[in-house]
Amino acid sequence: DQQVKQNSPSLSVQEGRISILNCDYTNSMFDYFLWYKKYPAEGPTFLISISSIKDKNEDGRFTVFLNKSAKHLSLHIVPSQPGDSAVYFCAARSPFYSGGGADGLTFGKGTHLIIQP
Amino acid sequence: DSGVTQTPKHLITATGQRVTLRCSPRSGDLSVYWYQQSLDQGLQFLIHYYNGEERAKGNILERFSAQQFPDLHSELNLSSLELGDSALYFCASRDPQGRYTFGSGTRLTVV
Numbered sequence: 323d324q325q326v327k328q329n330s331p332s333l334s335v336q337e338g339r340i341s342i343l344n345c346d347y348t349n350s351m352f353d354y355f356l357w358y359k360k361y362p363a364e365g366p367t368f369l370i371s372i373s374s375i376k377d378k379n380e381d382g383r384f385t386v387f388l389n390k391s392a393k394h395l396s397l398h399i400v401p402s403q404p405g406d407s408a409v410y411f412c413a414a415r416s417p418f419y420s421g422g423g424a425d426g427l428t429f430g431k432g433t434h435l436i437i438q439p
Numbered sequence: 440d441s442g443v444t445q446t447p448k449h450l451i452t453a454t455g456q457r458v459t460l461r462c463s464p465r466s467g468d469l470s471v472y473w474y475q476q477s478l479d480q481g482l483q484f485l486i487h488y489y490n491g492e493e494r495a496k497g498n499i500l501e502r503f504s505a506q507q508f509p510d511l512h513s514e515l516n517l518s519s520l521e522l523g524d525s526a527l528y529f530c531a532s533r534d535p536q537g538r539y540t541f542g543s544g545t546r547l548t549v550v
Binding site: 356366411415427 | 480484487495538
C-alpha cells in the first residue's frame, strides 16, 4: 500500500519553462512534506518543505503547494535550468510517535525530470 | 559533503553471506535512519535509532538488524543475503529542526 505516490516516472521540460512535479498521499496523519532531489551516485538532498498548516512555501525558483483536502502537493520550478535535471522525490512525515510507528519519512518512487535545452 | 558518512560505497558479495554497512551521522545529530532503494523503487524506510535506542521499524526484514553505538555511528547488518537484497542503502540523520540529511549511500550487489 503506497502512501505517497508520484504517478509520473518521468517529465521532460524545455529550459526556461515551468516544471511541475506532482505528488499524492493517502495518510491524513502526515504533517510535514518534503521534496528531495537526487543525482546519480549521490544521496538525496533536501530541496524544500512545507508544513501541513500552510498551503504554499517558496524558496527562490522553487515553490511547493499543498492541497490538504485533495491530499495533493506539487513542486513548481520556474524557470527550469539544465542543472535541475535529476530525480525528485516527494516525502511525507508522520508526527513523532503517532500511530505507534515511524518518525521516518515515507517516500514516493520519484519523478525523473529532464530539462531540454 | 553532506556530513553524513557511509562506508563502504560499493559492496559485492555472494548469496548467503553477511555484510555490515556503516553510517556516521552529522556532528550533533542524535537520530539515524536507514533506507533501502531497490531498482525502480522509492526509498523504503527500514529503521530509526535515536541516541543509541531503536525508535521505530519500517519494512525491515528479520534477516536485517541494526544498532547505534555510544559514539552515535550506526551499523546495518544484512545476513543470509539474497539476490533481491541488491539495492542502494542510505542512511540519514536528522537535526533538531527536523531537517533530514542523507549520506551518499552504499551500493550492495549480491551475486
